[in-house]
Amino acid sequence: SYEVTQPLSVSVALGQTARITCEGNNIGSKDVHWYQKRPGQAPVLVIYRDTNRPSGIPERFSGSNSGHTATLTVSTAQAGDEAHYYCQVWAINAVVFGGGTMLTVL
């Protein structure tokens, strides 16, 4: 089965830039989607197909994907961005989620 790996946690100072990675074998050949998950709330799609933002998602959220690493970048981090972030791909006839990364805004 295909696996994707995320760091357990990432910290960022208020107003700075956070980068959350998602590693998988040749993940650059797949479409990667990213979700924000706050406690007690449903996940929210923040990036789809590597780089695309759904309507209503701030431009501060961006994505990239190449080689074996996809990256979610959160620019000018705000307190409200503190949440878990999950990457997701479609591989071998299944949806695969990463284990999730807790973003802490200091």
Add this chain to the structure above:
Amino acid sequence: QVQLVQSGAEVRKTGASVKVSCKTSGYTFIDHYIHWVRQAPGQGLEWMGWINPKAGTTNYAQKFEGWVTMTRDTSITTVYMDLDSLKPDDTAVYYCARAAPADYYAMDVWGRGTTVTVSS
């Protein structure tokens, strides 16, 4: 607006089954797959499978093959997820999510979740 409204919390005993509903509105029901995803306490997101509301066809994650059943009722634009032989490990929040227009495998609108608690 697009909405997915899920049924209320459930409590079951080990070995029982549970059926969670997901009532959709605000879009053409047969045009978007519906995914089911669960999150156990303190754990990450886990994909269970999807249903194609147009054809009624399904694709289950290997782990759930044989004990999950996803169905739909087009007359009331509702999908259902039935999980049987429940174990305490199945205690989780269960979400339905609509497949995004641009990609079957991205999920752009989610229900609020249904908490299922399984006791031994």
